[in-house]
Amino acid sequence: MIMISVRKIYKDTEQFTNEKVTIGGWVRSLRDSKTFGFIDLNDGTFFKGVQIVFDDSIENFKEITKVGVGTALIIEGTLILTPNQKQPFEIKATSIEVEGECPPDYPLQKKRHSMEFLREIAYLRPRTNTFSAVFRVRSLAAYAIHKFFQERNFVYAHTPIITASDCEGAGEMFTVTTLDLKKPKFKEDGEIDFKEDFFGKMASLTVSGQLSAETFALAFKDAYTFGPTFRAENSNTPRHAAEFWMIEPEIAFADLNDDMNLAEDMLKFIINYVLENAPEEIKFFDSFVSKGILQTLNNDMNADFGRVTYTEAIEILEKSGKSFEYPVYWGCDLQTEHEKFLSQEYFKRPVFVIDYPKEIKAFYMRLNDDKKTVAAMDLLVPAIGELIGGSQREERLDVLQSRLAEFGLNEDDYWWYLNLRKFGGTRHAGFGLGFERLVMYLTGITNIRDVIPFPRTVGKADF
Amino acid sequence: MIMISVRKIYKDTEQFTNEKVTIGGWVRSLRDSKTFGFIDLNDGTFFKGVQIVFDDSIENFKEITKVGVGTALIIEGTLILTPNQKQPFEIKATSIEVEGECPPDYPLQKKRHSMEFLREIAYLRPRTNTFSAVFRVRSLAAYAIHKFFQERNFVYAHTPIITASDCEGAGEMFTVTTLDLKKPKFKEDGEIDFKEDFFGKMASLTVSGQLSAETFALAFKDAYTFGPTFRAENSNTPRHAAEFWMIEPEIAFADLNDDMNLAEDMLKFIINYVLENAPEEIKFFDSFVSKGILQTLNNDMNADFGRVTYTEAIEILEKSGKSFEYPVYWGCDLQTEHEKFLSQEYFKRPVFVIDYPKEIKAFYMRLNDDKKTVAAMDLLVPAIGELIGGSQREERLDVLQSRLAEFGLNEDDYWWYLNLRKFGGTRHAGFGLGFERLVMYLTGITNIRDVIPFPRTVGKADF
Numbered sequence: 001m002i003m004i005s006v007r008k009i010y011k012d013t014e015q016f017t018n019e020k021v022t023i024g025g026w027v028r029s030l031r032d033s034k035t036f037g038f039i040d041l042n043d044g045t046f047f048k049g050v051q052i053v054f055d056d057s058i059e060n061f062k063e064i065t066k067v068g069v070g071t072a073l074i075i076e077g078t079l080i081l082t083p084n085q086k087q088p089f090e091i092k093a094t095s096i097e098v099e100g101e102c103p104p105d106y107p108l109q110k111k112r113h114s115m116e117f118l119r120e121i122a123y124l125r126p127r128t129n130t131f132s133a134v135f136r137v138r139s140l141a142a143y144a145i146h147k148f149f150q151e152r153n154f155v156y157a158h159t160p161i162i163t164a165s166d167c168e169g170a171g172e173m174f175t176v177t178t179l180d181l182k183k184p185k186f187k188e189d190g191e192i193d194f195k196e197d198f199f200g201k202m203a204s205l206t207v208s209g210q211l212s213a214e215t216f217a218l219a220f221k222d223a224y225t226f227g228p229t230f231r232a233e234n235s236n237t238p239r240h241a242a243e244f245w246m247i248e249p250e251i252a253f254a255d256l257n258d259d260m261n262l263a264e265d266m267l268k269f270i271i272n273y274v275l276e277n278a279p280e281e282i283k284f285f286d287s288f289v290s291k292g293i294l295q296t297l298n299n300d301m302n303a304d305f306g307r308v309t310y311t312e313a314i315e316i317l318e319k320s321g322k323s324f325e326y327p328v329y330w331g332c333d334l335q336t337e338h339e340k341f342l343s344q345e346y347f348k349r350p351v352f353v354i355d356y357p358k359e360i361k362a363f364y365m366r367l368n369d370d371k372k373t374v375a376a377m378d379l380l381v382p383a384i385g386e387l388i389g390g391s392q393r394e395e396r397l398d399v400l401q402s403r404l405a406e407f408g409l410n411e412d413d414y415w416w417y418l419n420l421r422k423f424g425g426t427r428h429a430g431f432g433l434g435f436e437r438l439v440m441y442l443t444g445i446t447n448i449r450d451v452i453p454f455p456r457t458v459g460k461a462d463f
Numbered sequence: 464m465i466m467i468s469v470r471k472i473y474k475d476t477e478q479f480t481n482e483k484v485t486i487g488g489w490v491r492s493l494r495d496s497k498t499f500g501f502i503d504l505n506d507g508t509f510f511k512g513v514q515i516v517f518d519d520s521i522e523n524f525k526e527i528t529k530v531g532v533g534t535a536l537i538i539e540g541t542l543i544l545t546p547n548q549k550q551p552f553e554i555k556a557t558s559i560e561v562e563g564e565c566p567p568d569y570p571l572q573k574k575r576h577s578m579e580f581l582r583e584i585a586y587l588r589p590r591t592n593t594f595s596a597v598f599r600v601r602s603l604a605a606y607a608i609h610k611f612f613q614e615r616n617f618v619y620a621h622t623p624i625i626t627a628s629d630c631e632g633a634g635e636m637f638t639v640t641t642l643d644l645k646k647p648k649f650k651e652d653g654e655i656d657f658k659e660d661f662f663g664k665m666a667s668l669t670v671s672g673q674l675s676a677e678t679f680a681l682a683f684k685d686a687y688t689f690g691p692t693f694r695a696e697n698s699n700t701p702r703h704a705a706e707f708w709m710i711e712p713e714i715a716f717a718d719l720n721d722d723m724n725l726a727e728d729m730l731k732f733i734i735n736y737v738l739e740n741a742p743e744e745i746k747f748f749d750s751f752v753s754k755g756i757l758q759t760l761n762n763d764m765n766a767d768f769g770r771v772t773y774t775e776a777i778e779i780l781e782k783s784g785k786s787f788e789y790p791v792y793w794g795c796d797l798q799t800e801h802e803k804f805l806s807q808e809y810f811k812r813p814v815f816v817i818d819y820p821k822e823i824k825a826f827y828m829r830l831n832d833d834k835k836t837v838a839a840m841d842l843l844v845p846a847i848g849e850l851i852g853g854s855q856r857e858e859r860l861d862v863l864q865s866r867l868a869e870f871g872l873n874e875d876d877y878w879w880y881l882n883l884r885k886f887g888g889t890r891h892a893g894f895g896l897g898f899e900r901l902v903m904y905l906t907g908i909t910n911i912r913d914v915i916p917f918p919r920t921v922g923k924a925d926f
Binding site: 099218 | 488489507586589609637661663887923926
């Protein structure tokens, strides 16, 4: 028995027309009369299902009319074109076999469910239209990212998840330990004795692979990471998760302009790939999740991204006449409301804001000649705000050392990072793309919990 | 200034012949006489470097003759074919600019370094021949895996890294916590009160994404994971790391044969992709790391993988006349020496061993009709032993419940996993491929520490 996927039938309908096919899938709905019935069968390979028509010529007709939503069936039948109906074809069943039953307490009965309810049954929600679309787009976007970088000869670096260095410094970290928490050993000074721990010192979950990725850029010229990162921040918002995936390319012999070009090319490549490979899913989002998202994605894909300095952006915001919740002044951190205004209302397209005040950006960003700003760039996109944050990296050893001192950081913790500058360091740049935020941008889903299969947030680590 | 990558020059040599080119890269070696010099320049984009010829017509000739190994240079020059020399072409420099100096204490001077020493400078080792080859192959293999599954419409599932369920049960786990280890809160019974912890309960690092991946297979039919997994095992061997990456496909409406076919197709696809995209690297491994590996990979790629039951494999081992360190008897776990004998000496190709005694395999593997064995499969390959382990999963709710009981596991911990059987469960199967072991197989590198950029092992979490 060779099963055909529903995707294949949709793609090569002609090949299967009037042919015998076998498919396996799950009942999304079933209606029947005394002598015949219709099943909407979805096998997960394609957003749409296929209509199965059956009648009492099949021996288990009665049994089939009674199967519940969610039942797994194996259908043998003939594919018939139905040019006068909503669906392009249907399968006239010659046999239907129950592969797996589904009782009436199946939580996904055919009706609208709230997103909150679906989170509680996260192990089943990929079977709904919304989440089958979200997680397929997530998968395609992940692949598009690999494809983009690999076709450009970037080397994929698996940077460490567990880190024993404090030097990432981008937020609260989770401790990773094998110590017996009930009776850890203490040192004389009253601190925990991590010598007894698995790694012989305190270890945490990474918040960024960037510093490690720089070691690859300075060997392979072009490198990228794509892995999970973690924040132990106690923020219960629709935009924060404790575990999320990041993409961090690093390019050597490259400056901030090269960095922005790379980010712009990458984002357009991803949008194009998703539009081409998930048109049904994006149409669904456009109709039922976020009206207009198809138009936005098309606009963004075809726009020349704007480029504006932070100083100019502040002027635009000050002159906008808008009353923002957070005050605008040179030196302030841009808030989501500011970012959305710039991208959505003012530029009406994605826009890079560059050259931020050095005080509000990380120590490793390259100091500009004005000594006040750094060669940073944030890409703002409509509806989302900041999607990408990057910079040219400080390659001058002495300047980097001064910057560490300004931030009160200890050079010893950065010995190898400093050595990258000492041993054949080059100008280089990179950025970080939060993968979940990208998926939200592509789907119009507004809660990060709904773009991760099993989200981890404060107080929640179910499944 | 538009830089050309060395890879591009090798691929499209004709296009650049007698043309002006600009390249940036790092000095691997330099020799000079009074009036001219040669530089072996490597820009990381290609395994091989390019020979730069320069003479005292460039204004900073003296300076350039003195730059150290590891210095970053930007070269302008003309590409000249050199049909009578070892290298196919060279670049006659018209200008050489020092982008980043490299002092004499650079640890990677041109000489042989031990693998142990190179581990100590893991942040620099991608600049050596061996590690540039290893990490490029690693990157290509990762991409080949995504390509294989995505072209077959598998959905990539990012399964959780942090897990609060104990139900993975495949080894020692790391605790993930934000508790103050110096003064955690205790409950009345003397246990730690994890209510105060970030997730409100005890959390750990995942040892496998399989159970979560099954939720995706039962929605999308075909799904896969590719992410980091963790073992807190105190094993200091060349084969164990605390942090490593795993690929875990799951397929619905599929049995053990489908599973083996998938594994065989996947491995052949990966080998083929790496041979096609990294011929220089594989040739290097064949010459300097593991003689004969090219032949082995070609053999394996073109072989029909063997298939043998565990019972037959035990007979083969018993009749082999070999004296193994570990005794062979029906019911024993196959050791690496047994696996290597079967694959390398007996079958002389990759071989699947199936239908293992249920006692030595996991609870979720499907019980065979003999009630003694389970529908498991291990793929053994020459030189490595077990590369892939998989099984048809137990889809029968009542059998799965009995198996949990046999293993002394608590049904409550598996409520959603059991529900997957209750709600439209289907026959399904999957396997796990340890990514580092795959890279060892592809490169001939024998220590897992040398196929991970920054390895994490007992007592080691540097960089």
